[in-house]
Amino acid sequence: AFTTIFDIVKLEPFYKEAIEQCRSYNARLCAERSVRLPFLDSQTGVAQNNCYIWMERHHRSPGVSAGQMYTYPARCWRKKRRLHNATDPRLVVSIKACDKSVMF
Template structure:
């Protein structure tokens, strides 16, 4: 559906939504939640892996949140955004650094 085909059903509801999104308190809430998520991700990166008691798998940090700067236009039809893939790095193992042979 092209942008020219979109019709506004109820202009008063659209005006309410626009005023809510342009409200400074809404922008402050969004900024605070973004800051909290960034701080939480940084803290999780620093933690040691832990064993999940249900699965027995070692859980560690993963990059689930992407910033607005990482957004790129969609690569396929119907795709709104694409995000760059993360570079794969081999995990450092402690037993490889300590040689007691």
């Protein structure tokens, strides 16, 4: 069936309500998961940490393109800085003097 602009205007409040319900569900889900973090995944052996990829409602802006309800600000992914191997005290190999009385 051909959709008119009037049909879209009538459906927009329902769509916005569905988006809000989805956001609310995702927020509850993230809150429940963050309580259980960090944990070691038994299947993969990888430590799972909290991620910060979810946007809050106050980040939401009106859409800028046709058919776009909302836009969110771009947030670049940044890798955590790691210490250089030579300066990381956990990775420095300590050389101890060998006791000559012990023979192998």
